[in-house]
Amino acid sequence: xxxxxxxxxxxxxxxxxxxxxxxxxxxxxxxxxxxxxxxxxxxxxxxxxxxxxxxxxxxxxxxxxxxxxxxxxxxxxxxxxxxxxxxxxxxxxxxxxxxxxxxxxxxxx
Amino acid sequence: xxxxxxxxxxxxxxxxxxxxxxxxxxxxxxxxxxxxxxxxxxxxxxxxxxxxxxxxxxxxxxxxxxxxxxxxxxxxxxxxxxxxxxxxxxxxxxxxxxxxxxxxxxxxxxxxxxxxxxxxxxxxxxxxxxxxxxxxxxxxxxxxxxxxx
Numbered sequence: 001x002x003x004x005x006x007x008x009x010x011x012x013x014x015x016x017x018x019x020x021x022x023x024x025x026x027x028x029x030x031x032x033x034x035x036x037x038x039x040x041x042x043x044x045x046x047x048x049x050x051x052x053x054x055x056x057x058x059x060x061x062x063x064x065x066x067x068x069x070x071x072x073x074x075x076x077x078x079x080x081x082x083x084x085x086x087x088x089x090x091x092x093x094x095x096x097x098x099x100x101x102x103x104x105x106x107x108x109x
Numbered sequence: 110x111x112x113x114x115x116x117x118x119x120x121x122x123x124x125x126x127x128x129x130x131x132x133x134x135x136x137x138x139x140x141x142x143x144x145x146x147x148x149x150x151x152x153x154x155x156x157x158x159x160x161x162x163x164x165x166x167x168x169x170x171x172x173x174x175x176x177x178x179x180x181x182x183x184x185x186x187x188x189x190x191x192x193x194x195x196x197x198x199x200x201x202x203x204x205x206x207x208x209x210x211x212x213x214x215x216x217x218x219x220x221x222x223x224x225x226x227x228x229x230x231x232x233x234x235x236x237x238x239x240x241x242x243x244x245x246x247x248x249x250x251x252x253x254x255x256x257x258x
Contacts, residue, residue: 038170
């Protein structure tokens, strides 16, 4: 994938995070009762729309965060081989974090 | 031909991370850019902690309650506010950067007549409005944190 495509994805995921996390925060704070209470947590865990929202936030968040970090590291003018290692490391970290993080809501669903 | 291949070699980043803070007469936008990075790191650290805390749900209600008890100390509450402030800053400044990168807020080109005004200074009002908005929202969230806990 070309760098400018990755950058456009960075913008798209940023906008996605803004709306999804904003919605998440709003709904959590507008909800009646304590949103951190076990009953309320279990209720959200059983909802398919919350599960979909969590998965989308995860995908957008992991991509946005790791691509941002990658951009900072690339500023240090790495040789081609190191860039390749960096790209694969980021991909590996992203998949590992997604695997762990998605297991939590999927297990609770 | 040789000149083209030379252009592909990236310039060395001699200043490294020190260049984030100082490399001559930086304007306010350059410091906003540095703060954008720092808030990004902060948000990443929060997401990691949030995932670990949410993971405690896997071991049932008891584990969840004890995690919440651990996280309810005042230090974490202050941290939670800083995360909200960082989120507001990172999102709004990110929007500004996005608009600039895509050319929407660059304005029309002007002939170079003395005294020269670069495009950065011409779009400064947008930066100032954005900063006022960030400050306003950060204060609003602070008040909400103090009132509602």
